[in-house]
Amino acid sequence: MTNTPFMEKLNKGLRNEERIFKLKEAVQQKNNVIRIDLLVNAAKYDAFLNNELKAKVNEIIKGFFPAGVKFRVNYIKTITEQKYVFRAINDYIYNNSPTVFPSMQSAKYDVNIKGDTITVDITLEKYLYTYVKESNLHQDIANYISSNFWENGQVNIIEVPNSDDFEIVSIKPQRQTSLRIVEIDVIASYWGTIAQNPRYIMDVVNAEHNRLTVCGVVANVQTKYIEKIDKTIYSFTLNDTTGNISAKFFAKATKRVDWQEAIKDGETLVVSGEYKVDTYENRLVLSVRSLAKCIISYGSIDAKSDFYTVNDTYINIFPKKFYDAIQDDLFTIVETSKDLINKTYVVFDLETTGTDPGKDSIVEVGAVKVVAGKITESFNCLVNPERPIPPAASQVNGITDDMVKNEYAFRDVVGDFYKFTRDAILVAHNAPFDIAFLTRQGVEEKYDFDNLYIDTLVMARQKLTLSKYNLEFICKSLNIQLEGAHRALNDAVATAKLFIKLMNMQ
Numbered sequence: 385m386t387n388t389p390f391m392e393k394l395n396k397g398l399r400n401e402e403r404i405f406k407l408k409e410a411v412q413q414k415n416n417v418i419r420i421d422l423l424v425n426a427a428k429y430d431a432f433l434n435n436e437l438k439a440k441v442n443e444i445i446k447g448f449f450p451a452g453v454k455f456r457v458n459y460i461k462t463i464t465e466q467k468y469v470f471r472a473i474n475d476y477i478y479n480n481s482p483t484v485f486p487s488m489q490s491a492k493y494d495v496n497i498k499g500d501t502i503t504v505d506i507t508l509e510k511y512l513y514t515y516v517k518e519s520n521l522h523q524d525i526a527n528y529i530s531s532n533f534w535e536n537g538q539v540n541i542i543e544v545p546n547s548d549d550f551e552i553v554s555i556k557p558q559r560q561t562s563l564r565i566v567e568i569d570v571i572a573s574y575w576g577t578i579a580q581n582p583r584y585i586m587d588v589v590n591a592e593h594n595r596l597t598v599c600g601v602v603a604n605v606q607t608k609y610i611e612k613i614d615k616t617i618y619s620f621t622l623n624d625t626t627g628n629i630s631a632k633f634f635a636k637a638t639k640r641v642d643w644q645e646a647i648k649d650g651e652t653l654v655v656s657g658e659y660k661v662d663t664y665e666n667r668l669v670l671s672v673r674s675l676a677k678c679i680i681s682y683g684s685i686d687a688k689s690d691f692y693t694v695n696d697t698y699i700n701i702f703p704k705k706f707y708d709a710i711q712d713d714l715f716t717i718v719e720t721s722k723d724l725i726n727k728t729y730v731v732f733d734l735e736t737t738g739t740d741p742g743k744d745s746i747v748e749v750g751a752v753k754v755v756a757g758k759i760t761e762s763f764n765c766l767v768n769p770e771r772p773i774p775p776a777a778s779q780v781n782g783i784t785d786d787m788v789k790n791e792y793a794f795r796d797v798v799g800d801f802y803k804f805t806r807d808a809i810l811v812a813h814n815a816p817f818d819i820a821f822l823t824r825q826g827v828e829e830k831y832d833f834d835n836l837y838i839d840t841l842v843m844a845r846q847k848l849t850l851s852k853y854n855l856e857f858i859c860k861s862l863n864i865q866l867e868g869a870h871r872a873l874n875d876a877v878a879t880a881k882l883f884i885k886l887m888n889m890q
Contacts, residue, residue, distance in 0.1 A: 397444040404428040418455040425534040474563040513543040567684035576674025586626035599654035600624035601820035633672035650817030654678040683832035701800040703761040721887040724757035731811040731880035735781040741820035745769035750872025764873040815839035
C-alpha cells in the first residue's frame with residue numbers, strides 16, 4: 385500500500401534513496417500498542433536499512449499520532465523470487481479456499497517479475513476458470529501478493545477446455561507451485577472441523593501461522609487441570625516423520641469424548657489451530673482449535689517413486705507355516721464372519737526401545753497371517769536397534785542388548801515384512817502405537833506401509849464389557865491362551881485369536 389496517506393506522509397520525510405518501504409498493515413493490539421508492518425525489498429533491506437534510518441522512521445511516525453499513543457514498527461524483508469511467489473499463492477489458496485485447493489494444484493502458473501510488478505498467469509480448465517472468475521479469487525490472490533511483497537501483484541486467468549471435453553489438452557502442474565500436503569482419512573471427529581489438508585511439519589515448524597493444519601503421531605502427553613476455567617490442558621507433540629511440532633489443547637469435559645483416550649501417546653491425530661509463540665513457554669506452540677483421529681497415508685509424504693516395491697523373494701526373514709490344533713476344533717460349530725473368509729489379515733506386534741514413536745526403535749517384529757479365518761503363517765525376528773536398549777524397556781519385554789547384537793537391523797528385515805503384509809489388512813492391539821513405529825521406520829527405509837488397519841482394543845470396547853482392556857486381561861476373560869506376554873510373536877498370536885473371536889461375535 386504505497387499510495388496510502390500514511391505512506392505519502394512517511395515518504396515526505398525521507399530522502400529519495402530512503403523511500404524503500406511499503407505498508408503491509410497497521411494493527412491495534414490488545415495492549416493498545418499499534419503494530420505497523422513495513423515491507424522492504426531484500427536488496428534494499430541489506431543496503432540501506434540501518435539503525436539510523438529506523439530511528440528516523442520512528443521519529444516521523446511519532447508525529448502522526450497524538451502524544452501518548454504507543455506504536456511499534458516491524459520491518460519485514462521480502463525476497464521476490466518465483467519460488468516465494470508460488471509459495472505465497474498456494475498459502476493463500478490453502479488458507480482461504482481449501483475446498484478448491486486440490487483442484488488448483490492442476491493449474492499452470494507462470495510468474496513474471498519486472499520492475500515493481502509481479503505478474504502471474506494462471507491457466508485453468510473451464511470449470512475452475514468459471515469458479516475463480518465468479519468468486520474473484522484471482523483478484524484476491526493479486527491483493528495478497530501486493531500485501532506480502534514490495535512489488536504490486538497482478539493476476540491473469542486463462543481458460544482452456546476441460547480435459548474431459550478436449551483430451552489433447554494436458555495441463556501439468558509445476559511442482560514448485562504445490563504446497564506439500566499429507567493425505568489422510570479422518571475416522572473420528574473429536575472437536576471442531578478439519579477444513580484443510582495437513583501440511584508437512586518440516587515446512588511450517590519454524591514460522592508463525594494464523595491458521596495451520598498438521599497431523600502426526602502423538603507423544604509426550606502431559607495434562608494439567610485448571611479449576612478456574614474447568615478445563616484440562618493437554619500438551620503433546622506430533623510427528624509426521626518429517627518433524628515434530630508442539631501442540632496444546634484446552635479440553636472441556638464432555639460425555640461425547642473421552643479425552644484421555646483421544647489424546648494419548650501413540651494415537652494419530654490431525655489438528656488445526658494458531659501456531660504462535662506461547663508466552664508461558666516462550667516458544668512456538670500450536671494452539672489447537674479442531675482435532676480428529678485420522679489415518680495417515682505415509683506414502684503421500686514423499687513421491688511414490690521414492691519407495692521400494694515388493695521383493696520378488698524373501699531375503700533374510702522367511703515366514704513359517706503355522707499349525708495350532710485348537711484352530712481345528714472338531715466339537716464346536718462356529719459361524720465364520722464373511723469378512724474373515726473373504727479378506728486377508730496380518731496381525732502383528734512390535735517390541736520397542738521405548739514409547740516415543742518419533743525417536744524410539746523396533747527391537748522385535750512378530751506377526752501372523754490370517755486367511756479364511758485361520759492362522760496360516762508366522763513371521764518373527766529380533767531386530768538390532770543399533771543403540772543401547774534402555775533397562776526400563778528390557779524389564780517389560782525381556783529383550784537385552786546381548787540378545788540383539790548379532791541380529792539384523794531394521795533396514796535388513798523391513799523388505800521381508802513389507803512383502804509379508806502386502807494386500808493384507810493390518811491388525812494390532814492398540815494399533816496406533818504399533819502403526820506409528822512401523823510407518824515411521826518404514827518411511828525412513830523407503831517402504832510405505834499404507835495398509836488399512838483394525839484395532840482390537842477398539843473392537844473389544846465395542847463388543848465386550850470388562851473392567852480392563854489390556855491384551856492379557858481380555859485374553860484371560862475369553863479363555864485365550866497367552867504365554868510369554870510382551871514378546872512380539874506371542875502377543876501377535878493371542879491378538880489374532882482375539883481378533884477372530886471378536887469378528888465372529890454377532
